[in-house]
Amino acid sequence: MASSKNSKEMETLKEHLAKHQLKLTRQRELILNAFLRQEHITAEAMYHQLAKTDPHLGLATIYRTLNLFCDAGLAQARHFGSQTQYDNVSHKGHHDHLICTGCGKIVEFENCDIERLQEEVATRNGFTIQTHRLELYGLCSRCHH
Amino acid sequence: MASSKNSKEMETLKEHLAKHQLKLTRQRELILNAFLRQEHITAEAMYHQLAKTDPHLGLATIYRTLNLFCDAGLAQARHFGSQTQYDNVSHKGHHDHLICTGCGKIVEFENCDIERLQEEVATRNGFTIQTHRLELYGLCSRCHH
DNA sequence: ATCATTTTGAGATAGCTTATCAATTTCAAC
DNA sequence: GTTGAAATTGATAAGCTATCTCAAAATGAT
Numbered sequence: 001m002a003s004s005k006n007s008k009e010m011e012t013l014k015e016h017l018a019k020h021q022l023k024l025t026r027q028r029e030l031i032l033n034a035f036l037r038q039e040h041i042t043a044e045a046m047y048h049q050l051a052k053t054d055p056h057l058g059l060a061t062i063y064r065t066l067n068l069f070c071d072a073g074l075a076q077a078r079h080f081g082s083q084t085q086y087d088n089v090s091h092k093g094h095h096d097h098l099i100c101t102g103c104g105k106i107v108e109f110e111n112c113d114i115e116r117l118q119e120e121v122a123t124r125n126g127f128t129i130q131t132h133r134l135e136l137y138g139l140c141s142r143c144h145h
Numbered sequence: 146m147a148s149s150k151n152s153k154e155m156e157t158l159k160e161h162l163a164k165h166q167l168k169l170t171r172q173r174e175l176i177l178n179a180f181l182r183q184e185h186i187t188a189e190a191m192y193h194q195l196a197k198t199d200p201h202l203g204l205a206t207i208y209r210t211l212n213l214f215c216d217a218g219l220a221q222a223r224h225f226g227s228q229t230q231y232d233n234v235s236h237k238g239h240h241d242h243l244i245c246t247g248c249g250k251i252v253e254f255e256n257c258d259i260e261r262l263q264e265e266v267a268t269r270n271g272f273t274i275q276t277h278r279l280e281l282y283g284l285c286s287r288c289h290h
Numbered sequence: 291a292t293c294a295t296t297t298t299g300a301g302a303t304a305g306c307t308t309a310t311c312a313a314t315t316t317c318a319a320c
Numbered sequence: 321g322t323t324g325a326a327a328t329t330g331a332t333a334a335g336c337t338a339t340c341t342c343a344a345a346a347t348g349a350t
Contacts, residue, residue, distance in 0.1 A: 023296055023347050043338080058299040063338060076282075079224035082307080082337070098272050101221060107270050114262045118281055121259075125252050126286030127243050133280045136263055137221060141271030168316050168327055188307080203330040208307060227305065227338080 009036055009074055009090060016072035027057060031065045035075065039095065040087040076131055089131055096134035102143025154181055154219055154235060161217035172202060176210045180220065185232040221276055234275065241279035250285050 013032060017024055034050055035041065041049075043062045050057050066086045069075035076087045081104065096114075098107040114134070122129045158177060162169055179195055180186065186194075188207045195202050211231045214220035221232045240253040259279070267274045 021296085025297065025346070027298070056299070060300080060339075061298060064297085067339095079226070081224065084338080098267060098270055100272070101215070101275060107272070109266050109270065111262060111266055114259055114266075117256060117259045117262070118279075121254055121256055122243060122281055122283060125243055125254065126289075127245070127252075127281065127283045128289050129281050129283040131282045133278065133282075134263075135279075136267055136272065136274050136277045137223075138267060138272045138274040138276075144271075144273050166327080170316070170328065172329070201330075203332095205308075205331080206329060209328085212308095229307080 007036065012074055013069070013072050016068075022068075027061050028065055028068070030054065030057070031062060032069070032074075035066070035069065035086070035088060036090070038088055039091045040078070040085045042083045042085055044083065073130075076133075078133065087131075096136070098136045098138070098140075100140040100143055101137050102139050105140050105142075107140075152181065157219055158214070158217050161213075167213075172206050173210055173213070175199065175202070176207060177214070177219075180211070180214060180231070180233060181235070183233055184236045185223070185230045187228050187230055189228070218275075223278070232276065241281075243281045243283070243285075245283065245285040245288055252285075 010029075010032060013028070014024060016022070017028075030050065031046070034046060038046075043059065043066055046066070047057070047059045047062050050062070066075055067077070069086070070077050074089055076089055078085045078087055095108040095110050098109060100106070115132075118132060119129060155174075155177060158173070159169065161167070162173075175195065176191070179191060183191075188204065188211055191211070192202070192204045192207050195207070211220055212222070214231070215222050219234055221234055223230045223232055240255055241259075243252040243254060245251075260277075263277060264274060
């Protein structure tokens with residue numbers, strides 16, 4: 001099974017921990033491993049997922065660790081509905097969201113042309129893009145009567 | 146002072162009410178008037194704002210009414226931080242944002258090509274876009290060493 | 291191995307939104 | 321203008337998500 005021990009994300013995390021006098025714990029490794037397998041996930045979902053193998057992992061720890069990943073630049077929090085989605089930044093840019101305001105249906109999409117134009121806009125303004133967020137809100141075919 | 150009595154938003158609301166056997170109340174008129182003066186607002190903020198003139202208007206009524214406006218297509222809920230922003234759909238100020246993760250600087254931009262591509266994506270998926278949100282995160286020229 | 295420091299887990303707490311329900315208001319039919 | 325069934329309101333309780341608290345445990349530099 002693939003370990004995150006040597007992944008570049010694990011290196012990023014270790015750097016962040018060192019820079020802020022934080023410690024590498026079993027839980028942080030565990031949660032990073034699980035997180036890297038997702039494109040995005042909620043703390044609650046990760047809690048239930050990890051409970052199968054680690055029943056004593058606390059929900060607060062999951063929240064704390066996912067927020068730590070945000071600080072380290074590995075994750076990005078996105079408020080969605082009543083919950084917070086933690087996006088895996090290494091997958092970011094590969095899917096944006098179409099959200100139906102009628103029924104809440106979510107369709108993921110990716111569009112290289114849009115991403116290229118985003119780069120153009122950024123370059124024109126002297127920016128170097130790290131991540132982005134694109135959400136289109138509207139009515140899906142079933143809600144659009 | 147401009148009244149919403151004859152505004153097209155009031156007409157939209159009345160249509161929605163009629164269609165769903167709902168009633169036009171003093172509170173709904175009041176809240177619509179206040180809402181139309183905003184580009185976006187939270188329920189809490191509107192509660193405090195209206196409390197000055199109508200101290201007995203309940204917070205639950207504000208929430209219910211703003212959600213009603215969403216159903217009627219006048220407003221759009223957007224989760225931001227821990228709160229819900231209710232956007233005034235008629236003020237479609239379509240500026241997107243470039244946000245520097247180094248210094249927090251925000252640059253507004255608009256790009257017709259991106260918007261056209263968004264429409265394409267939406268159409269391809271059977272969606273009709275009401276609003277969108279595009280945020281590019283990165284480093285500005287001064288923070289990019 | 292030691293020990294100051296950080297982290298964890300479990301539950302309490304906080305913040306935002308919705309549900310409950312008796313009293314009030316609306317509005318269509320008289 | 322009255323009436324009365326149905327919808328709405330206000331106050332508060334309840335529900336959910338996320339954070340805080342703190343004693344116990346784990347980490348990692350020495």
